[in-house]
Amino acid sequence: MTKVCVYGVTDAREFGSPGQLRHGGAAVTAFPVGGLAALVSDAAEAEVEPTVENVWRYEQVLAGLMERHAVLPMRFGTVCEPDRLARVLEARRESLSATLDRVRGKVEIAIRLSDAPLAVRDPIARSPDAGRIGRPGTAYLMARMGDRHEGEAMGDRVRPAVREIRDRLNRLSVETVWDEPAEPRAPIKASCLIWRDSLSDFVQAVQALAAHHRDVTVSCTGPWAPYSFVGKSVADGDEG
Amino acid sequence: MPLETGGGQELAIADLLDRALHKGIVIWGEATISLAGVDLVYVGVKVLVASVETADRMRAASIGAVPERSDRPA
Numbered sequence: 001m002t003k004v005c006v007y008g009v010t011d012a013r014e015f016g017s018p019g020q021l022r023h024g025g026a027a028v029t030a031f032p033v034g035g036l037a038a039l040v041s042d043a044a045e046a047e048v049e050p051t052v053e054n055v056w057r058y059e060q061v062l063a064g065l066m067e068r069h070a071v072l073p074m075r076f077g078t079v080c081e082p083d084r085l086a087r088v089l090e091a092r093r094e095s096l097s098a099t100l101d102r103v104r105g106k107v108e109i110a111i112r113l114s115d116a117p118l119a120v121r122d123p124i125a126r127s128p129d130a131g132r133i134g135r136p137g138t139a140y141l142m143a144r145m146g147d148r149h150e151g152e153a154m155g156d157r158v159r160p161a162v163r164e165i166r167d168r169l170n171r172l173s174v175e176t177v178w179d180e181p182a183e184p185r186a187p188i189k190a191s192c193l194i195w196r197d198s199l200s201d202f203v204q205a206v207q208a209l210a211a212h213h214r215d216v217t218v219s220c221t222g223p224w225a226p227y228s229f230v231g232k233s234v235a236d237g238d239e240g
Numbered sequence: 241m242p243l244e245t246g247g248g249q250e251l252a253i254a255d256l257l258d259r260a261l262h263k264g265i266v267i268w269g270e271a272t273i274s275l276a277g278v279d280l281v282y283v284g285v286k287v288l289v290a291s292v293e294t295a296d297r298m299r300a301a302s303i304g305a306v307p308e309r310s311d312r313p314a
Contacts, residue, residue, distance in 0.1 A: 055260045075264035110255035221252040227259035
């Protein structure tokens, strides 16, 4: 049986004209089950190698559908037999429908807070061993290990400001998931679920927070599919 | 293009990878390119790397040689 690449789940029964949504060379179509439908493409044609380009295209598929419908994103690279997919959707129809209602009309915004400049730093330039280590991954990991010894976690100096920013973001969002950093000096990350209609106001509020608290660097990206708000795994046999 | 404020496109890509590769619905027990729990690191905007071990797992999963049982997301 031909497997399908699964992008997400929606309660829309059709996604517009055939071929409107594409993931590279693969046409994305509806796979209806009950009142739900999965966005799928032929796995043989889908670009599921985990490169930045493919993940970006994957997101564009979801973004295209999210303009008109509520969507629950699957993790990138989910490949499944259609029969299995149908059983999963049928078995979890109620919980998936409830989650669709939860995210309908909303988008996810990614926030990072740090007491240092936020950037995806060039590890090769930063590593003292960059000249003799040819593998960028090794250099990057060494640079990250060095970071662990550079200082303490986000310090007392900015703690009140971070607390105020967190409180404000919690109030601005419908829901917020905070990801506490495991490493010293790593940024605090948040996923904010906001109404799509309030996106502009939310961004302005974040910019105002960043301008007011100059000791804290704030980044804001999105809108993303609601990856952080779709719950646990789904299965046709046990509760995820 | 998604909005980016205070970060730039590299951060936007890092935020996307954080989500698409680690979050979202997982069909429990199904073969996926699951990277749950893997310490992915990002270099620039073009190259996605991991430790040698996880890079090997990614490569195997991407070509379907070793279908991997996916972990439940955190």
